[in-house]
Amino acid sequence: MAEAKRARPQPTPETRHFWEGAKHGELRLQRCDACRHAYFPPRPFCPACASREVSVFRASGRATLYSYVISHRPAPGFVPPYSIAVVELEEGPRMMTNVVGCAQTPAALVLDMPLEVRFEALDDEISLPLFAPAAGAP
C-alpha cells in the first residue's frame, strides 16, 4: 500500500505560471502594470484596481513569519508536530506554507523571524514552496 501523501495541488490555467515557476525553483508573483500592486494568489487581473494589464515576476523568496500553529493532529503526508504557517513575502503578499529546517517548537518559531523559500518536489510536475530560517539570520 502506498504511503499517504500530502494533498496535491491541481493547477488551473490561471495558476499554471506559479507551478511552472515552482518546478524550476522560482517563486512567482504577479504585479499590476497600472497600479504596481503585487499580489497572490494568482489571477489574470489586479485585485486592487481590476486592470487586466498584469505581469508575472520572480519574487526574492525572502519572507518573515507572520503567524502559525503547530499541528499535533495526524494528517496524510505529515509527521506531527508540524507547523502550518502564514509568511509575509518581502514584496507584500502573504502565503500559507510550512516552516522547515528548524525545530517545530514555539521557541524555534518566532514571529517576524526572517525566512527564505525552498522547494520540495511532490512529483515531476509539482514542487511546493516551503520556508526555512534565513541563512545568516541570528
Place this chain on the structure above:
Amino acid sequence: MKPGSIAIVGAAESTELGVLPNISEIQLHADAALNAMRDCGLKPSHIDGVATAATQPQAIAHYLGITPTWVDGTSVGGCSFMLHVRHAAAAIESGLCKTVLITHGESGRSGIGLTRAPVLPASLAGQFELPYGTFGPPTMFTIPVLRYMKTYGLTEEHLANVAVIQREWAAMNPRAMAQAPITVADVLASKMIAWPFRLLMCCLVTDGGGALILTSAERARDMPQRPVYLLGSGESVETPMISQMADFTSSRAFRVSATKAFAEAGIDHAEVDHLMIYDAFAHLPIYGLEDLGFVGRGEAGAFIAERNTAPGGKLPMNTNGGGLSYMHSGMYGMYALQESVRQMRGIAPAQVPASKISVCHGVGGMFAASGTIIMGNQRP
C-alpha cells in the same frame, strides 16, 4: 428593513442533540422543522419560503412537503442562518413570501447522510492551503491568533478563561453536552491540538438540528408564542482562505456585518442585554467583542477575565454554553440564534433577567463570512 416589522414566531432545535448515530442529516433538518412548526401551530402548507445551508432548499422543501414561492440556499458556513434571517426579512417585507422556514441539520459527529462539499484540489484553497497539512478548522481557524497575541499581549490563560466561563454557563443548561466545571489549569493541561490551542479551547463535535419560522409582525400577533422582533441585521464576507485574511487581529467581515446591524437597529452597545458570539474556538469571542465594538482593540481578553461576560456579569455572553460546551454540529450559527430567541422569550435555562435586546453574531468558514442579527422582545 424597518426595525420590528418582522418577527421570529417559531423556533426549535432537534428533539435530541449530541451523539445521534440513528438519524441522518436531512432528518435532523426535518425533526427541527417539525418541532418549530409545532411551536407556532403551523403546517407545511402554511410555509411559502424555505432557506437552508449545506444542503439545498429543494431537498428540504420536498422532504417536508412545502411548495415555496421563495427559497434561499445561501451557504457561507456556520453563519448562513443569520444571513437567511436577514434575507427572509427582506423577502417578507417585499411580498415575495409570507412565512419562511429556515432549517439546519448536521450529523457532524456521526457522519450519517452528510451533504457538505469537500475542498477540491483545483480550488485556490486546494492549491495554496490544503497541501500544507491543513486538516479541518482546528488547524486553520487558529492560525491568526499568535499574531493577535503578539500584537496585544493576549495570553494562553486569557484563551483558557473563555472556555472556563462558558462552562459556567453550560453548567446551568441541562441540554449542554459538557457541564462539569473546569479551571484554567484544566484547559492548559488538556491535549494539544494545534499550538497554542488545546482541546478545551476547541468546540465540541456533535449532531443536531434547528429551525426558525419568520413572518410579519402583524401576522405574529395571531401566533401562540411571544414574538421576537428583528431589529437589525448585517452580513459580509472576506476570503475563503485564512492565509489571505487582511488583518490577523481583526475580522473585516465581523466589522462590516456588525456596523450594518447596529445602524439598522438604531441602538448603541449599552442597550444590549444579551450577546451571542459564535465560538468555534476560544479566540472568537475575543475577536467578536472587539470587532462588534463592545470593547476597544486588545481589551477583550481582560474583559472576559474580569467576568463581564460570565454569569452575573454586565454583558452575559454565550449563555447556552456556546460551541465550546453546549453543542457544535459544524454550522453552529443556528444554535446561537435559538439561544437568543429563548432569551428574548424569557425561557432560557440560564435566563438573563429582564433582557430586552439580544445581539447574535455568527462566523462562516474561517473568518470567511459573517452575519449579525439583533432581536428584541418589544416592538419599537
